[in-house]
Amino acid sequence: xxxxxxxxxxGQWDDLKNELYNNNESYKTLPRRGSWRGLMPVNxxxxxxxxxxxxxxxxxLTRRNAIIIFMCIELMLNAVNLxxxxxxxxxxxxxxxxxxxxxxxxxxxxxxxxxVAAAEVSVGLxxxxxxxxxxxxxxxxxxxxxxx
Amino acid sequence: MTITQILFWILAALTVFSALMVVVSRNPxxxxxxxxxxxxxxxxHYILLNAQFLxxxxxxxxxxxxMVLFLFVxxxxxxxxxxxxxxxxxxxxxxxxxxxxxxxxxxxxLKNIDIRKQVAETNTGDIGLIQNLGQALxxxxxxxxxxxxxxxxxxxxxxxVIGKKE
Numbered sequence: 316x317x318x319x320x321x322x323x324x325x326g327q328w329d330d331l332k333n334e335l336y337n338n339n340e341s342y343k344t345l346p347r348r349g350s351w352r353g354l355m356p357v358n359x360x361x362x363x364x365x366x367x368x369x370x371x372x373x374x375x376l377t378r379r380n381a382i383i384i385f386m387c388i389e390l391m392l393n394a395v396n397l398x399x400x401x402x403x404x405x406x407x408x409x410x411x412x413x414x415x416x417x418x419x420x421x422x423x424x425x426x427x428x429x430x431v432a433a434a435e436v437s438v439g440l441x442x443x444x445x446x447x448x449x450x451x452x453x454x455x456x457x458x459x460x461x462x463x
Numbered sequence: 464m465t466i467t468q469i470l471f472w473i474l475a476a477l478t479v480f481s482a483l484m485v486v487v488s489r490n491p492x493x494x495x496x497x498x499x500x501x502x503x504x505x506x507x508h509y510i511l512l513n514a515q516f517l518x519x520x521x522x523x524x525x526x527x528x529x530m531v532l533f534l535f536v537x538x539x540x541x542x543x544x545x546x547x548x549x550x551x552x553x554x555x556x557x558x559x560x561x562x563x564x565x566x567x568x569x570x571x572x573l574k575n576i577d578i579r580k581q582v583a584e585t586n587t588g589d590i591g592l593i594q595n596l597g598q599a600l601x602x603x604x605x606x607x608x609x610x611x612x613x614x615x616x617x618x619x620x621x622x623x624v625i626g627k628k629e
Binding site for chain 1 (some may be wrong): 468471475478482483485486491493494495498501502505509511512513514516517520523524525526527529532533536537539540542547548549553555557558559561563564565568570574576580581583584585588590591593595596599600604607611614615618619620621622625626
């Protein structure tokens with residue numbers, strides 16, 4: 316049986332840094348040696364966003380309260396927002412030498428997603444209030460009247 | 464590990480935990496409060512990525528406006544644990560299995576991608592500051608900005624029309 320491998324944080328970081336430094340022009344503005352303090356591999360953000368998105372999907376599938384389903388949709392929107400911001404920072408770092416404002420589009424898209432989400436919530440909650448007024452429940456299973 | 468990474472892991476664990484609590488809580492008011500906490504954690508991630516404008520907009524718009532709207536509607540309807548609709552246990556299990564399968568597919572598809580070699584810049588970089596974002600917003604993105612104001616107006620009218628008692 317193999318002994319558990321120790322976590323090689325520092326070594327992995329050094330490999331990554333050297334590879335980035337050798338292969339991409341934009342990274343040459345960063346110091347060769349020493350710690351690159353503010354760098355985070357983007358796949359951590361990808362997996363965090365995936366986890367949040369899947370929790371939102373599971374909530375939509377498992378809950379029957381219309382308001383909670385709506386909140387899970389908000390959670391999914393936020394997962395996408397987080398990923399967009401992480402990708403915009405990644406794009407900025409890789410292209411900052413050519414274009415100083417590279418990656419600014421991603422953050423503006425997040426802003427527009429928030430704008431649309433605010434409008435969506437106001438209309439959606441009005442619909443839910445209307446539905447509660449008519450059938451005195453927020454259970455989505457009672458909403459199948461359109462079928463008949 | 465640098466302090467940024469430690470903060471990232473703490474925030475990531477808190478985000479996932481509170482997002483799970485949103486789904487798991489039986490009381491809708493608790494769900495809303497956990498969702499507010501999730502949004503604060505995501506705002507913390509924005510701060511770590513130095514997206515300061517999005518941080519403050521996330522706090523004001525999501526945690527401040529949208530969640531108050533949710534809380535207001537829940538308290539208006541007087542929802543609590545006893546009025547919570549119960550779903551069939553098998554249906555719930557099927558939902559969890561479907562979500563788990565989606566997670567499995569995502570992770571399997573993305574675990575070996577080439578982008579693993581890419582890094583996101585935290586703590587530094589000034590594209591997230593309000594000056595740069597504002598200049599881009601009012602130069603290249605001025606038409607979508609104006610269209611979003613029309614969207615808000617129509618949403619407002621729609622809300623009033625839907626909510627009006629006939």
